[in-house]
Amino acid sequence: MTMVSRRAVAAGLLLLPGVASAAPRYDAVLKRPDDPRRFSAPTYDKLSAAVAAAPTNGTRPFRILVTKGAFDEQVVIDKPFIHLVGESRTGSIITHLAASGLTAPDGKRWGTFRTPTLFVRAPDFAARNLTIRNAFDGLAEMTKPGGLHSHDGGGPQAVALMLDKGSDRARLTQVDILSYQDTLFPDAGRSLFERCLIAGSYDFIFGAGRAFFRDCEIRSLPRPVDPVDGYVVAPSTPIDQPFGFVFKDCRLTKAAGTARHSVYLGRPWRPSSQFPDGRYGDPKFVGATAFIDCWMDDHVAPEGWTQMWYTGKDGNPRTMLQPEDARFSQYGSKGPGAAAFRRGRALSAAEAGAMSVDAVLAGWRV
DSSP, rough: OHHHHHHHHHHHHHEETTEEETTTSSEEEEETOOOOOOSOOEESHHHHHHHHTTTTOOSOEEEEEEEHHHHHEEEEOOTTTEEEEOOOOOTEEEEOOTTTTSTTTSSOOOOGGGSSEEEOOOOOEEEEEEEEEEEEHHHHHHHHOOOOTTTTTTSSOSSSEEOTOOOEEEEEEEEEOOSSOOEEOOOSSSEEEOOOOOESTTTTTEEEEEEESSOOEEEEEOOOOSSOOOEEEEEBBTTTOOOOOOEOOOEEEEOOOOOTTTEEEEEEOOOEEEEEEEEEEEEBOOOEEESSSEEOTTOTTTTOOOOOOOOOOOOOOTTTEEESSSSSEEEEEESTTTOOSSSEEOHHHHHHSSSSSHHHTTTTTO
8 A cells, every 4th residue: 555545544535546535434525616526425515514414413423524625604513423524734724704893794793702613512522633713813903093902892802613502522633723812712511622723812712611721732912902912811610610721731822923921821701690680790700720731931921810800790890800819720830931920829739630631521531
């Protein structure tokens, strides 16, 4: 067997004369209409159509090969066991452009929670070796006269991936998750991110879910129009949930132009809920994040963590939740940005060891 055919077999593409067979490894193939290759599995030019072909209540992985190309569509994964496998990590791209302050097809602003390129609302989703991207150019928008800014509720928030209600046991491996603000929204269930790249500036990993990040690159992007370049996380973890986001053996890097000491590890997001006496920040949300044995470049601020506003019970929209009132911690940090951070907790070795992947994702053996 030649080297080429070995690679084809390894990729699940058994190349035959005139036919690229998806073999039994794939149940569907996503490809561009101008891709001349033929596959033995059914082919689709829309991811939503491939997902629609999957069983409603499947009990085994429904594997979709994502070939090279940019597939522009906003997609909801609402069936269990949908597995996406890219032909190329940087060349197989699920993309869409939507931002909070832009006008949606219904004539209303998108709002943050409608912007994700990919919504996951079913258990046992997996993705490997591809890119999930929100194509909104946040930096270009913010730097032009009259552009969208974060102080506006309809600002440049543009989510690439949301793990929504119904998601659980989501596993992403060697996936690039790209946007500029509010990139990754693991808001429900348990999720595992392995050897992924997640890039953004403000609050670019946020939400209430339980997520473990292992050997990932967390890349901060520059934000020259604002006093700081960003905040890595903004968790809204429920108080009765013992873990929120845990980063183990990750690398916190910076893109060119990101200033020294300009990025906080995170700030605590407290969403509002409706109560009999009004709508205000819900005290059940007490964000939790830990960075364990992570390498940090010099863009990380010496304070480590910072405050975030919410609507107080008295109606004050600038009530501040301090990092000391959340569950922020780190252990074993190294690199130019590592420090005895002035805010947040330093974990003991025993406490750090207790935040294992099995503990964080309790009940799900990965």
